[in-house]
Amino acid sequence: xxxxxxxxxxxxxxxxxxxxxxxxxxxxxxxxxxxxxxxxxxxxxxxxxxxxxxxxxxxxxxxxxxxxxxxxxxxxxxxxxxxxxxxxxxxxxxxxxxxxxxxxxxxxxxxxxxxxxxxxxxxxxxxxxxxxxxxxxxxxxxxxxxxxxxxxxxxxxxxxxxxxxxxxxxxxxxxxxxxxxxxxxxxxxxxxxxxxxxxxxxxxxxxxxxxxxxxxxxxxxxxxxxxxxxxxxxxxxxxxxxxxxxxxxxxxxxxxxxxxxxxxxxxxxxxxx
Amino acid sequence: xxxxxxxxxxxxxxxxxxxxxxxxxxxxxxxxxxxxxxxxxxxxxxxxxxxxxxxxxxxxxxxxxxxxxxxxxxxxxxxxxxxxxxxxxxxxxxxxxxxxxxxxxxxxxxxxxxxxxxxxxxxxxxxxxxxxxxxxxxxxxxxxxxxxxxxxxxxxxxxxxxxxxxxxxxxxxxxxxxxxxxxxxxxxxxxxxxxxxxxxxxxxxxxxxxxxxxxxxxxxxxxxxxxxxxxxxxxxxxxxxxxxxxxxxxxxxxxxxxxxxxxxxxxxxxxxxxxxxxxxxxxxxxxxxxxxxxxxxxxxxxxxxxxxxxxxxxxxxxxxxxxxxxxxxxxxxxxxxxxxxxxxxxxxxxxxxxxxxxxxxxxxxxxxxxxxxxxxxxxxxxxxxxxxxxxxxxxxxxxxxxx
Numbered sequence: 001x002x003x004x005x006x007x008x009x010x011x012x013x014x015x016x017x018x019x020x021x022x023x024x025x026x027x028x029x030x031x032x033x034x035x036x037x038x039x040x041x042x043x044x045x046x047x048x049x050x051x052x053x054x055x056x057x058x059x060x061x062x063x064x065x066x067x068x069x070x071x072x073x074x075x076x077x078x079x080x081x082x083x084x085x086x087x088x089x090x091x092x093x094x095x096x097x098x099x100x101x102x103x104x105x106x107x108x109x110x111x112x113x114x115x116x117x118x119x120x121x122x123x124x125x126x127x128x129x130x131x132x133x134x135x136x137x138x139x140x141x142x143x144x145x146x147x148x149x150x151x152x153x154x155x156x157x158x159x160x161x162x163x164x165x166x167x168x169x170x171x172x173x174x175x176x177x178x179x180x181x182x183x184x185x186x187x188x189x190x191x192x193x194x195x196x197x198x199x200x201x202x203x204x205x206x207x208x209x210x211x212x213x214x215x216x217x218x219x220x221x222x223x224x225x226x227x228x229x230x231x232x233x234x235x236x237x238x239x240x241x242x243x244x245x246x247x248x249x250x251x252x253x254x255x256x257x258x259x260x261x262x263x264x265x266x267x268x269x270x271x272x273x
Numbered sequence: 274x275x276x277x278x279x280x281x282x283x284x285x286x287x288x289x290x291x292x293x294x295x296x297x298x299x300x301x302x303x304x305x306x307x308x309x310x311x312x313x314x315x316x317x318x319x320x321x322x323x324x325x326x327x328x329x330x331x332x333x334x335x336x337x338x339x340x341x342x343x344x345x346x347x348x349x350x351x352x353x354x355x356x357x358x359x360x361x362x363x364x365x366x367x368x369x370x371x372x373x374x375x376x377x378x379x380x381x382x383x384x385x386x387x388x389x390x391x392x393x394x395x396x397x398x399x400x401x402x403x404x405x406x407x408x409x410x411x412x413x414x415x416x417x418x419x420x421x422x423x424x425x426x427x428x429x430x431x432x433x434x435x436x437x438x439x440x441x442x443x444x445x446x447x448x449x450x451x452x453x454x455x456x457x458x459x460x461x462x463x464x465x466x467x468x469x470x471x472x473x474x475x476x477x478x479x480x481x482x483x484x485x486x487x488x489x490x491x492x493x494x495x496x497x498x499x500x501x502x503x504x505x506x507x508x509x510x511x512x513x514x515x516x517x518x519x520x521x522x523x524x525x526x527x528x529x530x531x532x533x534x535x536x537x538x539x540x541x542x543x544x545x546x547x548x549x550x551x552x553x554x555x556x557x558x559x560x561x562x563x564x565x566x567x568x569x570x571x572x573x574x575x576x577x578x579x580x581x582x583x584x585x586x587x588x589x590x591x592x593x594x595x596x597x598x599x600x601x602x603x604x605x606x607x608x609x610x611x612x613x614x615x616x617x618x619x620x621x622x623x624x625x626x627x628x629x630x631x632x633x634x635x636x637x638x639x640x641x642x643x644x645x646x647x648x649x650x651x652x653x654x655x656x657x658x659x660x661x662x663x664x665x666x667x668x669x670x671x672x673x674x675x676x
Contacts, residue, residue: 065609073609073639098611099640099675102306115488115534125416127391130490134537138566138574139607146567184536186567241570266483267382267429271348271375273304273339 033161040160040176047199048155054229056082056259060251063143068243073098075141081152082259088112089152090264094272095141105272107264110151118147121269128266137186143246144215144237146186149206157181163191168202171195187214198222200230208241215239225255307336307352310673316454318664325454331358335370348375352420356411361453363462364410370420382427387420390436392481392494394532394541395558397580397599397619401528401543403496404479406444413455413648413662414630419444433484440477443499446519455650455665460505461516467499468522468550475499475523483530492530500524500549504591524549538563541580554585556592560599572607578617588623593658596622610635626652626659644671 063075076096081089088110095104103123110116115133122129136148158178166175173193180187188211193203201219208214219232235248262268314329333356341348352371358364373386393402404421411417422442428435445465449456469475477498484491503519510516524547531542542559560580568575578601582594598620606612615632628651634644646669650662 067609071609097639098636099306100308100636100642100673101611102675117485117487117534125391126389126418127393130394130532130534130539132537132539132562132564133488133534134564135566135574138564139572142572142607142609142611242572262380262429265429265434266485267427267434271377271382 036162037160039162039174040178041155043162043174043176043194043199044158044160044178045155047194047201048153050199051229052083052085054083054225054255056080056257057253057255058257058259059253062249062251063141063145064247064249065143066245066247075143077141080259080263082261082264088116088154090261091152092264092268092272103273105269107266107269108151109264110154112154112156116151119266119269121272123273126270128269134184136182136184143248144239144242144244145246145248148186149217149237158190165196166193168193168195171197171202173202198230200232213240223253225253229255302341304339305336306339306676307334308673308675309334310671312669312671314454314667314669316665316667318666320454321661321664322451322458324451325456326360326452329358329360329454331356331364333357337371346377349373350375358453361410361450361456363448363450364453366410366447368408368419370418372420380429382429384423384425384427387422388425389418389420390425391418392492392528392530393543394490394530394539395543395560395580396541396562396578396601397560397617398558398582398594399543400545400556400558401492401494401530403494403501403526403528404438404440406446406501408447410447410449410453419447433482436479436481436483438477438479440479440498441474443473443475443477443521445473445521446501446503448519455662455667457505457517457661459516461518464508464516464518465503466506466518466520468520469499473499481528488534490530490532492528494526494528494530496524496526496528498523500547502591504551522549522551537565552586554590556582556584556590556595558582558594574605574607576601576603576605578602588656591658593621594619598622610637621652621657621659624652624654624657624659626650626654626657628659628662640675642673642675644673645669646671 059079061077061079065073065075075098078094078096079091081091083089091108093106095101105121107119108116118131118133120129120131137146140147140150158180161177163175163177166173173195176192176194178190178192186208188207188209190207191205192201194200195202200222203219204217205213206215215237217235217237219235221233222230223233224230231250231253233250233253236245238245310333312331312333316327335352335354338351339348350371350373353367354370355367356364369387371388373384373388376383390404391402392404393399405418406421407415408417408419409415421440421444424439426437445462448460448462451458467473475498477496479494479496481492481494499521503521505517506520507515508518527546529544533540539562541562542557544555544557546555547553558580560578563577565575578599580599582597584590584592584595587595599618601617604614612635613633615630617630619628629649630646632644632646634642636642649666650659652659652663654660
């Protein structure tokens with residue numbers, strides 16, 4: 001009986017120790033998890049705060065789509081945006097090429113919480129058509145960018161986890177995981193590299209719903225506007241699963257051009273060309 | 274002739290100023306775009322009328338000229354459109370789709386001239402849409418519209434957008450001629466009948482308020498004037514011969530549009546109340562559009578559409594859609610060529626007739642778009658308006674060049 005008793009005793013004490021170890025481990029990782037969340041949030045807030053006050057912007061965009069065989073096709077568009085401090089930004093996009101979609105325009109009101117509102121104007125039918133807000137994960141104009149990738153960054157849209165410091169583009173970056181709050185996001189998580197000198201996003205990795213690496217977005221040709229706002233003139237999105245990529249180039253980006261809320265309604269959408 | 278030896282013109286500063294001004298004016302103030310198309314329709318059943326043909330070729334063009342000035346506060350748009358058809362003299366026609374001046378004020382906008390304007394939310398039938406007349410010879414789906422002369426004041430307020438219209442001239446609906454296919458035989462568009470003594474000079478009035486409350490779009494509209502949908506009235510020409518004369522009555526139409534975005538679905542409803550001297554009625558079109566994004570781990574989107582049409586007048590309605598069910602799919606591959614496949618199916622619950630549309634399209638290069646459409650009509654009851662198209666199943670190939 002004794003050996004068995006011993007064994008049982010041993011086992012219980014071992015289990016107890018294991019439980020103790022596990023609980024302290026959990027406790028310590030919880031503490032660091034909340035610290036990591038706090039740090040990730042703080043950096044993201046600062047990154048957003050440094051970009052507040054651009055008021056409005058206009059830009060010409062060129063998107064080069066490249067398929068897995070290296071064939072390319074370009075799309076051109078013009079983008080107007082307005083910054084709202086109490087809600088997400090509003091934007092109006094007008095397509096200039098390919099020729100058959102010339103004049104098609106897209107109005108988007110992004111919100112801090114809840115669904116974004118989006119309408120498309122089809123000039124051939126003179127029709128304003130609402131787009132389901134669930135299109136977040138849908139492809140924008142056949143590119144590797146989804147609608148979600150192009151909406152304004154809002155702190156409230158994610159929860160955060162700071163991972164580590166890492167060298168990036170001759171700088172040191174904070175590496176932070178962003179978990180989308182919206183259950184309809186196309187992503188399980190995104191990992192962003194934010195540089196420590198100017199809080200600019202240098203790179204983003206997108207993990208799909210199954211948590212496998214789907215896309216990598218790299219930002220380059222950063223320029224500072226009005227001595228404050230850093231904007232990348234080139235964004236390249238590579239889809240690792242399909243082998244396709246999209247290069248998005250900003251030309252002639254202007255901030256504080258004097259646009260106001262009236263430039264972003266359905267009448268303005270119909271008039272855009 | 275410009276005298277380029279003129280001294281002031283040779284002066285570099287002056288030259289730069291002039292050329293600079295000229296080019297900036299070019300860039301900001303004038304633009305041309307448009308398309309030309311070649312289309313073939315191929316029928317594989319014998320026509321109902323011996324005058325009709327098994328194939329029909331046509332060419333069309335619609336250039337768009339656009340000027341703007343006064344920092345885009347003023348603009349002028351001119352869009353003529355023309356089609357030449359191999360057989361159908363009615364389909365060989367011209368129209369001015371747009372010739373209008375738009376002036377943008379602070380919270381208002383005036384649009385004066387010939388224009389097109391769309392009202393509505395549903396896909397298979399546009400009940401509320403009434404500003405423009407259908408250019409029915411262009412396509413059987415009635416999506417093409419004739420330019421409507423109007424004065425339109427649009428107010429943009431916190432409580433929504435209010436549009437007010439005065440329309441001083443009426444446009445008659447176009448119908449395919451005796452050789453045109455698909456077509457309604459014996460329609461004589463040269464002899465319309467108007468309820469109003471003012472005939473096509475009757476001044477029509479309309480108003481529409483529209484607003485968005487987050488996920489919900491709402492619009493209420495009122496129209497008073499000449500009905501865009503004619504009643505085809507048989508008139509005896511001799512004891513054995515007759516023709517169909519379009520009768521345009523005076524109506525008052527109240528319209529309601531509702532659209533709610535619930536997750537991946539759009540719920541849509543259009544409802545009208547039509548008051549006229551023959552028979553007042555209610556009609557509605559409603560349904561759901563559901564979208565799937567990135568299906569099969571690809572970039573492709575798949576849309577599902579289900580709609581229902583109801584008309585209080587029932588089988589007596591001159592509308593094709595009085596108790597009809599619609600089902601559709603739209604597959605967009607989101608590839609470089611914007612390849613798309615559309616499928617539409619309508620079933621008349623009263624007449625048990627069906628009509629099917631399959632439409633595939635893609636772009637070639639930057640400027641050429643090719644569409645291949647197939648339409649099938651199945652109807653066995655001669656009270657059913659679709660019965661007239663029962664032998665008109667066809668393939669339609671359209672090649673469009675955009676510039």
